[in-house]
Amino acid sequence: MxxxxxxxxxxxxxxxxxxxxxxxxxxxxxxxxxxxxxxxxxxxxxxxxxxxxxxxxxxxxxxxxxxxxxxxxxxxxxxxxxxxxxxxxxxxxxxxxxxxxxxxxxxxxPLAALWVSEAAIYGRFGFDPATRSYTIEIDSSRPLALRIEPDDRPLRLVPPQDAPAVIGALHEEHRARRAGRVGRDDFWWRTHILREKRDENEDLSPPRVVTIGGGRNGEPPAGYVLYRTLGSDDDNGTPGVVYVEELEADSPATAAALWRYVASIDLTDKVRAWGRPVDDPLLHFAADRDQVRVVQEFGALWLRLVDVPAALRARAWAAPADLVLDLTDAGVPANAGRYRLTVAHSGATISLTDDAPDLSLDVRELAACYLGGTELRHLVAAGLVTEHTPGAASALDAALRTRELPHTADEF
CATH class of the missing domain: 3.40.630.30 (Gcn5-related N-acetyltransferase (GNAT))
Known part of the structure; x- marks a missing residue:
């Protein structure tokens, strides 16, 4: 050979x-x-x-x-x-x-990440889904029923070439609040977010960007929605569809206004929003869950911890912990070993130890939990993590917990 x-x-x-x-x-x-x-x-x-x-x-x-x-x-x-x-x-x-x-x-x-074409391939290399997403569909053949009053500030259509300057600061602010999100420079906005046509469906319209609030003296908007449309096909009786690619809002009322807008676009009967966070407030303030339905759940960003100590030291923690982790890693042997993880208000320290382990796990399971999107106790229940000390998994879950679930919509 x-x-x-x-x-x-x-x-x-x-x-x-x-x-x-x-x-x-x-x-x-x-x-x-x-x-x-x-x-x-x-x-x-x-x-x-x-x-x-x-x-x-x-x-x-x-x-x-x-x-x-x-x-x-x-x-x-x-x-x-x-x-x-x-x-x-x-x-x-x-x-x-x-x-x-x-x-x-x-x-x-210290990290590597990807979107999988075949889920069976990448687990053996230490990757695992660290964020999950929903695809949500709205029946927009009738007005969107809401349990809260939408923000009544005017909407503004922004030319795509101007969008990064208008909405970039808001995106960056929200990225800081949610783990799993990709930083965008001008090249990324142009080639991945606002490109004229989508590879997977070239029949879709160019991107449309609508903002609400802000706009005065360079003030960033309170929210925006980025979407594309697909016209109806009268020959096949197919209705027009609005494809929401991104929706960010500073308040539930602002989000409600943007959802109501996309659900009221003329000559369309459906809104399809791919890659929404599983804790999307829409699923709570929608008045009719037969009108707003989750039609798909999927693992989004697959994460790999290439340098485990560096990754653990770098993130913030929600609760103190003192645990010994027995970690296996066939792909990066330097990661393998028994570590004492000590989390305090000042941050985390991690060092090699010979002490008895509280938890035994592979780097793949640690990657799944790292951003706060998967609870370790579920992996214990699945037989993928061994809990030697009762309560150790719950203690680590409490330390890893985040206010908002991690979310990734930038596919690459």
Whole structure:
């Protein structure tokens, strides 16, 4: 068997990398879409698997900033993962992941994250869903019934090219309150949030941005909604749909006003909001839950702790704790060991110890709990975590708890 080599894909090989990606995902991008993908790929750290001169594997990593409780951390945002069909089960993906861990350590990125195409693949590399999301549908063929009075301030339609300057500060403020959210620069706004067309449905309209409140003397708005529309198809009897991609609001009344707006857009009978947080206030202030329905729940951002001590020290904690964790990590052996985690008002300390463990767990389960979206006691009940000391899982859950559940909607 030919020895595989893992090295950086040079810019000159970018088109070869995209050809491989399109081959694996049965795609055939037209020139404009290919240009957009190339632009994104060139902004990534690019790991290639080479069999001689042939590129047989691709892994890209965005240099992200991910919000964690109390702050943010550098994070490798894994994307474009592709293995040539001729080289399956030959260690291509495993080799690229090992190279990614090496680069994360060199770049001091304690976290890695991705959106999975196949959920069965990435658990063995230490990833697990750290945020969960709902898809919500609203029957907008009738007025949206609400239990609270919506904010009555005027709405404003903002041109997409102006949106980052108008809504960027509000997004950043809300990102600081919720873990799991990606920091956005101008490039990210342009290529991931406000791009003209969506890969998954090019029939959708360009992005529309509507704000409420603010706007005077540079004051940020109190809320905004970013959405696209799909017109009705009279031949098939299909109604028009509003696809809500993002809705942020400073108060329930402001959120209610924005939901009522999208539910009242002419020539549409349905609102579909993908990637909403599972603690979305809409689900409480909607007056008719037959009109506002959760139609899907899914694991959103899959997280990996590449440097466990650094990740644990960096986040804020909700309650004191003093626990010994016996941690396994087959992918990054430097993480494995028995740690004493001591949490106080001043922060957390973590050190190696020979003391008896209170909890035994794998790095995958720690990743699931790290942002506060999964309770450890449920993993104990599932047989995935061993609780040696009664109450240890509840104590760690209390320390990890966040006021708002983690949420991620920036797909990459």
């Amino acid at each position: 030919t020895t595989l080599e893992f090295r950086t894909i040079p810019e000159a090989h970018a088109d070869r990398a995209l050809d491989l990606h399109y081959l694996v995902f049965h795609d055939d991008a037209e020139e404009e879409r290919r240009k957009a993908h190339r632009d994104i790929l060139l902004h990534c750290d690019r790991i290639g698997a080479y069999d001689g001169d042939e590129l047989v594997g691709l892994l890209g990593a965005h240099p992200l900033r991910l919000s964690v409780p109390g702050g943010e951390l550098p994070c490798a945002g894994v994307t474009f993962v592709s293995v040539a069909p001729t080289h399956r089960r030959r260690g291509v993906l495993s080799g690229m992941i090992r190279e990614l861990w090496r680069r994360c350590a060199a770049a001091e990125q």
